[in-house]
Amino acid sequence: MCICDLDIRSGEEFAQNLLAHLNGGAIALMISVGQRTRLFDVMADLAPSGSEQIAQAAGLNERYVREWLAAMVVARIVHYQPEGALYQLPAVAAGFLTRRASPNNLAAVAQFVPLLGSVEDSIVECFSRGGGVAYESYGRFHQIMAEESSQTVVTALHEGILPLDPGLVERLHQGIAVLDVGCGSGKALKELARSFPQSRFSGYDFSPAAVAVARAEAVGLSNLTFEVRDAAGLQNGERFDLVTAFDAIHDQAQPDRVLSGIRTVLNPGGLFLMQDIRASSRLEQNLEHPMGPFLYTISCLHCMSVSLAQGGMGLGAAWGEQKALEMLAEAGFSRVSVHQLPHDMLNNYYLCR
Numbered sequence: 001m002c003i004c005d006l007d008i009r010s011g012e013e014f015a016q017n018l019l020a021h022l023n024g025g026a027i028a029l030m031i032s033v034g035q036r037t038r039l040f041d042v043m044a045d046l047a048p049s050g051s052e053q054i055a056q057a058a059g060l061n062e063r064y065v066r067e068w069l070a071a072m073v074v075a076r077i078v079h080y081q082p083e084g085a086l087y088q089l090p091a092v093a094a095g096f097l098t099r100r101a102s103p104n105n106l107a108a109v110a111q112f113v114p115l116l117g118s119v120e121d122s123i124v125e126c127f128s129r130g131g132g133v134a135y136e137s138y139g140r141f142h143q144i145m146a147e148e149s150s151q152t153v154v155t156a157l158h159e160g161i162l163p164l165d166p167g168l169v170e171r172l173h174q175g176i177a178v179l180d181v182g183c184g185s186g187k188a189l190k191e192l193a194r195s196f197p198q199s200r201f202s203g204y205d206f207s208p209a210a211v212a213v214a215r216a217e218a219v220g221l222s223n224l225t226f227e228v229r230d231a232a233g234l235q236n237g238e239r240f241d242l243v244t245a246f247d248a249i250h251d252q253a254q255p256d257r258v259l260s261g262i263r264t265v266l267n268p269g270g271l272f273l274m275q276d277i278r279a280s281s282r283l284e285q286n287l288e289h290p291m292g293p294f295l296y297t298i299s300c301l302h303c304m305s306v307s308l309a310q311g312g313m314g315l316g317a318a319w320g321e322q323k324a325l326e327m328l329a330e331a332g333f334s335r336v337s338v339h340q341l342p343h344d345m346l347n348n349y350y351l352c353r
Contacts, residue, residue: 023075026071029113030068030071030075032107032110032114034068034097034107035097040097041099041100042057043087043089044094046088047088048084048087048088050086050087051065054069054087077089077093078090103155103156103343108144108151111140111147112294116298120301126305131309132304132305132306133306133309135306136207138306145247146184149187150187152343152344155343157188157191157192160342161273161275164273165271165351172199173196173199175199175200178192178240178241178242178243179202179203179240179242179244179265180243181204181262182247182248183203183210183226184210185210185213186218186224188244189201189214189224189226190214190217190224193218197223200223200224201224201225202224203226204227205228208228211226211227231258232252232257234258234262234264234265235264235265239266239267240267241271243272243273248276250316250319252312252315254312255313255315256313256330259327260331263331273349273351274350275349276348276350277295277320277348278321278346278348279295279320281319282322283318290345296316299316299317299318300316321348324348334353336352337351338350339351
């Protein structure tokens with residue numbers, strides 16, 4: 001029995017489906033440009049305006065702005081008035097495409113599309129020779145991840161994520177030892193360190209570039225340190241009351257060792273809080289996933305590949321809830337609960353003891 005569920009009734013319908021994908025990919029690139037140039041942010045504050053006025057307000061070249069606006073108009077994102085050649089970003093669009101719309105700013109997510117395209121040649125080579133593409137090949141990865149972390153993690157820490165475990169906020173106020181595995185540029189840890197001065201925080205990431213940014217932005221926070229460390233090397237001599245991993249475990253070369261190490265360094269009664277992709281380990285159960293194509297694409301072109309580049313397991317982004325629970329149990333976590341938060345359609349939150 002076929003489970004592809006394409007619902008395609010004719011060649012013409014299939015072609016239209018493909019054209020929609022091609023147009024969607026193209027507009028994703030232009031949405032990324034709008035994010036990086038802050039054009040969406042600028043237009044959200046403007047009345048209907050000409051391309052010259054928009055370019056001047058954004059400090060950009062008018063000819064490029066005009067061509068970008070044309071793409072936005074035909075994509076039905078920007079309104080256009082032919083009389084006077086005026087453009088306007090509707091309020092409903094601004095609610096999903098501007099920095100002030102966070103955590104709903106999908107323009108920030110669109111930046112992954114050109115990032116992944118930048119390594120296409122290397123990925124194509126991997127299809128023949130195997131292996132993977134190293135982290136350092138993804139030029140703006142940590143910058144984009146920092147923006148995404150600010151949306152899905154930082155903005156939800158106090159009202160959504162920390163309250164998942166009753167009493168955790170009180171313990172943080174009293175003072176505990178916290179480790180963030182795969183901390184990147186440390187956005188979440190910096191917010192925690194500022195909010196809970198009695199606790200001490202450590203961030204481990206194996207990227208020297210990410211840790212350098214984290215350290216530079218953490219000046220003045222005496223309860224926060226960052227180290228260049230492979231999370232697979234956690235040792236029994238280290239002790240923490242809370243370990244977090246935000247969208248980091250499935251990328252690891254040796255996620256089994258990382259999870260076992262986390263269990264080892266937790267103090268009695270300690271908590272491992274893991275944010276990771278909300279999906280099934282079974283492909284057929286992801287057919288209706290709202291971001292299924294995006295999920296498997298970013299997995300093939302990044303998550304799986306960076307793991308394989310280190311000789312790792314290559315779990316991929318869609319390792320799924322079933323596999324996650326299996327590996328957590330094998331690592332020694334006997335009590336695991338899985339939670340979802342309304343602001344984050346892409347991730348589960350696992351509380352593990």
